[in-house]
Amino acid sequence: MIWYKNNENDIVISTRIRLARNLERVPFPGALADKADATKKIRAALGGGNSALSRDLDFIDLDKAEPEERQRLAEEHLISPQMLNGNGQSVYVSKDKTMSIMLMEEDHIRLQVIMSGNTLDKAYDLADKIDNVIEETLTYAFDEEFGYLTACPTNAGTGMRASLMLHLPALTLTKNINNIIASAGGMGIAVRGLYGEGTSAEGNFYQISNQVTMGITEKEIIEKLKSVTDRIIDMEKKAREYLMKESSAELTDKVYRSYGILKYARKLSSSEAKALISDVMLGRGTGIIKEKGKITPVECMILSTPALVSGGKRLSPDERDKKRADFLRENI
Amino acid sequence: MLFDELFNDFFGDFSLFTQQTPSYTNEKKCPVCGHTYSDFKRTGKFGCGECYRTFRAPAAEVIKRIHSNSAHTGKIPSKSGAKLKKKRMYEDLKKQLQEAVKSEDYETAAKLHKQIREMEGELK
Numbered sequence: 416m417i418w419y420k421n422n423e424n425d426i427v428i429s430t431r432i433r434l435a436r437n438l439e440r441v442p443f444p445g446a447l448a449d450k451a452d453a454t455k456k457i458r459a460a461l462g463g464g465n466s467a468l469s470r471d472l473d474f475i476d477l478d479k480a481e482p483e484e485r486q487r488l489a490e491e492h493l494i495s496p497q498m499l500n501g502n503g504q505s506v507y508v509s510k511d512k513t514m515s516i517m518l519m520e521e522d523h524i525r526l527q528v529i530m531s532g533n534t535l536d537k538a539y540d541l542a543d544k545i546d547n548v549i550e551e552t553l554t555y556a557f558d559e560e561f562g563y564l565t566a567c568p569t570n571a572g573t574g575m576r577a578s579l580m581l582h583l584p585a586l587t588l589t590k591n592i593n594n595i596i597a598s599a600g601g602m603g604i605a606v607r608g609l610y611g612e613g614t615s616a617e618g619n620f621y622q623i624s625n626q627v628t629m630g631i632t633e634k635e636i637i638e639k640l641k642s643v644t645d646r647i648i649d650m651e652k653k654a655r656e657y658l659m660k661e662s663s664a665e666l667t668d669k670v671y672r673s674y675g676i677l678k679y680a681r682k683l684s685s686s687e688a689k690a691l692i693s694d695v696m697l698g699r700g701t702g703i704i705k706e707k708g709k710i711t712p713v714e715c716m717i718l719s720t721p722a723l724v725s726g727g728k729r730l731s732p733d734e735r736d737k738k739r740a741d742f743l744r745e746n747i
Numbered sequence: 748m749l750f751d752e753l754f755n756d757f758f759g760d761f762s763l764f765t766q767q768t769p770s771y772t773n774e775k776k777c778p779v780c781g782h783t784y785s786d787f788k789r790t791g792k793f794g795c796g797e798c799y800r801t802f803r804a805p806a807a808e809v810i811k812r813i814h815s816n817s818a819h820t821g822k823i824p825s826k827s828g829a830k831l832k833k834k835r836m837y838e839d840l841k842k843q844l845q846e847a848v849k850s851e852d853y854e855t856a857a858k859l860h861k862q863i864r865e866m867e868g869e870l871k
Contacts, residue, residue: 437796439827442780446794521792543822550824556796557827559834560803561810562819564796568810571799573821630816 417512418531419491422713425700426648427533428580428620431492432542435565435574436524436549437556443566444519450503454518460552461507461516468548472507472516483729486722492529495520514545521566522574524549533644535577535637543633562629572629577640580609581647584619584697585654592621595647603627604643618689618716623647655701670698674706677747682736685721688743692716695747708747715747777801830870837866 418429437443441453462469477485477498488494493515494506507516517525526549528542556564563574570576586592596606609620623644625636658666673694677683683691696712698704708715717723724739774783782794784802793799799806810817823832840863847856 439796440779442795443793445790445792446780446782546822547825550826554826555824557824558796558799558819559828559831560818561799561806562821563824564793564799566792568793568806569813571810572814572819575821627814627816629810629814630818630820632821 416531417491418529419714419717420531422531422711424532424582424713425696426582426651427644428582428713429492429529429531430534430538431527431529431576431578431580432535432538433528433576433578434524434526434542434546435522435563435570435576436526436546437564437566438523439554439556441523441556443522444503445521445566447519450519453523454503454505457518457524457549457553460549466548468545471509472514473510475506475508477504477506478502481727483722483725483727487727490717490720490723493527495525497521514541516545516549522570533579535579535641539577539633539637569626570628573631573633573636575628575633575636576624577636578622578624579640579644581621581623581644581651582619582693582696583621583647583651584693585658586647586651587616587619588658589654591650591654595650599623599643599647600626602639602643604640617686618693620689620693655697659701666697666701667703670694670701670703674698674704674747677743679744680740682733683719683740683743684736685719685739688719688739689716692719692743692747710746712747715743718746719743775801833866833870837863837870840866 422428438453438456441447441456444450444453447453458474461472462474475484475488477494480488482499485494485499488506488508489496489499491512493508493512494517498504498506498517498520501520504517504519506518507514509515513528513530515527515529517527526542526545528538528545530538558564562572563570565571565574583592583595586595599606603626605622605624605626607622607624608616609618609622623640625640628636631639673691677688677691677695692712692715695704699712710718719739719742721735724742725735730738774785776783777794777798778801779797780794782798784805787793787798787802793806807817823835825832840859844856844859844863847853847859
């Protein structure tokens, strides 16, 4: 199931597990002149034989992909934003887009599992299984003391980044979010913008993930992230209750204004659309907006990002904004 | 005696200040990728897995600064980590043995003892 399809969640939108792995005795991509050879090795391991895994995966050579296709993959969170302008990189994507295996990013292999909702255990189990399958054929760079060896020592050890996409409009509106970011940071949990490091929290969407990867097991990382997330969910719910109690008229006005714009506007930019969709999600979550659209707000948000809304065509920003407004009017 | 101890302590503390912070200016090159430690310091990234072994001491220091820990406790790959897997199993058996002895379950203890003996042979 594609993580954003029929996604009804309004606080924990999606779960992502990413494992960084490298080949033994092969320079990391950043220090590797011939990426094609290492890619070939990994491809042979993944596509070799008639395994169930290889049948489920589509291979995309990003050097040969149109910029629009790269952009689409980034918008669907199947490649990292760093891969938009790279060279010698490629990606395997599973048919249901749950799994993507990025090759020659910062590390030789970045195995990612992305799922709808709060499903850390399930996502890790799948990533772990695929990791074992890959390792049957390849020998990973691993050290008894340091664990899985990665280009950046911030990933060494488990090589795992577990993250959740959170939608926190009430905590943002009540200005509690900065305190939460600071206190999560003190517990080794990072809170960042929607597309990860260095990106903004457009539409009140945040990524929460583990910072520490060494001296802690995968299960411990997941448990820690779960407990911090549970507290944040609880606080977001309380902030929503507070808003409903203390400024119900203002909140109702705000979410219906946004709903109205989405229902009638003829031109919408990507960041405006995200902010409006966030309001509608808050409206639905608090029961203010009862009306349901053709597809869920999460799906609307992803499908109205620049490349996806253009449907593979190269449109001018102006044409795109019109198309986005048409799409949202129809579907929200 | 007490005086001596105090004196030793004094020198012990003093040595903290005189001890030179290790410098990594010797340009040792990684045999696999050719990177030096100053390459790492410049970019923040290692050139390959072997760099971690070539520059083990400073790498451990950096890792400890980032993660407050420099020893991996998570997943072990079946191939490159086969020996480590055995070591962890060995440690685990030793713990189980201690518990069995504590609870006076000598039958289990004897079995565990035998397993530990066998593993010691394999680990050598």
